Amino acid sequence: MSSNDAPQMPSLPLTGCRVLECSRTVAAAYAGRLMAAMGADVVMLEPSGGSPLRHAAPLLDGTGDSALFTYLAVGKRSQVCDLDSAEGRLVLERELVHADILIDDTPLRDRARHGLDPALIGARHPGLVHVSVLPFGASGPKANWDGEEINLLHAGGEGFLLPNGLSHELFPDRPPLKIYGHFAGYQGGTMAALAALTAWWAVPVAGGQYVDVSVQDAVLSVGAFALQRLGDGSLEHRTSRRFRYGGVFEASDGYVELLTLEDRQWHGLVDLLGRPAWAEEESLSDPLERSRRGDEINGHVREWMRRHPVEEIVRRAQELGVPAAKYRTPMEVTQSEHERARGLFARSELESGGSVEVLVAPFQFRCSLLPGGGRVPALGEMDAVVLA
Numbered sequence: 001m002s003s004n005d006a007p008q009m010p011s012l013p014l015t016g017c018r019v020l021e022c023s024r025t026v027a028a029a030y031a032g033r034l035m036a037a038m039g040a041d042v043v044m045l046e047p048s049g050g051s052p053l054r055h056a057a058p059l060l061d062g063t064g065d066s067a068l069f070t071y072l073a074v075g076k077r078s079q080v081c082d083l084d085s086a087e088g089r090l091v092l093e094r095e096l097v098h099a100d101i102l103i104d105d106t107p108l109r110d111r112a113r114h115g116l117d118p119a120l121i122g123a124r125h126p127g128l129v130h131v132s133v134l135p136f137g138a139s140g141p142k143a144n145w146d147g148e149e150i151n152l153l154h155a156g157g158e159g160f161l162l163p164n165g166l167s168h169e170l171f172p173d174r175p176p177l178k179i180y181g182h183f184a185g186y187q188g189g190t191m192a193a194l195a196a197l198t199a200w201w202a203v204p205v206a207g208g209q210y211v212d213v214s215v216q217d218a219v220l221s222v223g224a225f226a227l228q229r230l231g232d233g234s235l236e237h238r239t240s241r242r243f244r245y246g247g248v249f250e251a252s253d254g255y256v257e258l259l260t261l262e263d264r265q266w267h268g269l270v271d272l273l274g275r276p277a278w279a280e281e282e283s284l285s286d287p288l289e290r291s292r293r294g295d296e297i298n299g300h301v302r303e304w305m306r307r308h309p310v311e312e313i314v315r316r317a318q319e320l321g322v323p324a325a326k327y328r329t330p331m332e333v334t335q336s337e338h339e340r341a342r343g344l345f346a347r348s349e350l351e352s353g354g355s356v357e358v359l360v361a362p363f364q365f366r367c368s369l370l371p372g373g374g375r376v377p378a379l380g381e382m383d384a385v386v387l388a
Helices: 026-037 067-073 086-096 118-124 149-155 166-170 183-201 215-222 224-232 263-272 287-292 294-305 310-319 330-335 337-342 383-387
Strands: 018-022 041-046 077-080 101-104 129-134 209-214 246-250 255-259 324-326 345-349 355-359
Touching: 018 026, 018 086, 026 041, 026 067, 026 101, 026 129, 026 183, 041 086, 067 355, 077 086, 086 118, 101 183, 118 129, 129 183, 149 183, 149 215, 166 246, 183 209, 183 215, 209 215, 246 294, 255 310, 263 287, 263 310, 287 294, 310 324, 330 337
Parallel strands: 018 041, 018 101, 041 077, 101 129, 129 209
Antiparallel strands: 246 255, 255 324, 345 355
């Protein structure tokens, strides 16, 4: 099959790039999703029963479609490729001939019998970028370990820090938590996509490469600030981790997050609060003193916040250069003026019919706007074309 058989689309950053995706996890599927959003022709090689993500909760009301799979699969194509069979491995080999990038989260123990041994693939396809996306990477003492989202979140250190700040103050008896959804998977997928593109751009100079991505490492990179503090002997913990002052506050009609790390932001915050007498104290002009008295400052800020509505706080804070944002409902996010103006959501077709609004990508390009949209592929929709 030639890449010329792929659907025609406007020129996008990755137009002409052919990606094969052997995925069963969110991390690998998200890497493919990011590249599909940028215009790559992404083909999911699915087992005969389909990807397990096709049945992942939550399900969309009225249709039963997986909301997670809908998001991860929009804009891709599907081909049945049962790598437990000789026929499936033949399909894989035939598709690799025309591929630029292979995204693969097959466990190490299964790769040889599935025809996915990196050394053999590299020898037969010297221009291919083969990206391995595993919970703990493909090398080292944990390479053969399995890991679900909650394992990876805590193995990456983020779970050790949750809940913290206001959440811990409101619910001090809660155990360590997992962030809702697939935080670790999306971080791993982002790292895999960036690594894949970096290696692909280097192909004219270096040839194909085997890229080893660890989801645990991706989560660790998010918490790099907490790790850096180990250098001065500080060990952050969910019971003690908080901004020096700032963080999450309850307003009269919702919640606001406030961040004040710089002197100019402190002065803006004082103006926001109406220049109260306590904030004019000379000693608070010293950032170190403010840091030491963070709990005291937050007490004053909290009392003021409770008397004002969220929209008023955020509007005035942004005018004064104080980073502040409202905690919004999902409906508010999809319908807000800001997201609409940036074109962050686009209507996409479900496999079962109908349509839903789906995030195009967590970024946009100034000169080549990503149109989004597309459809969720039916299982094996490419099979007839391949046979022909």
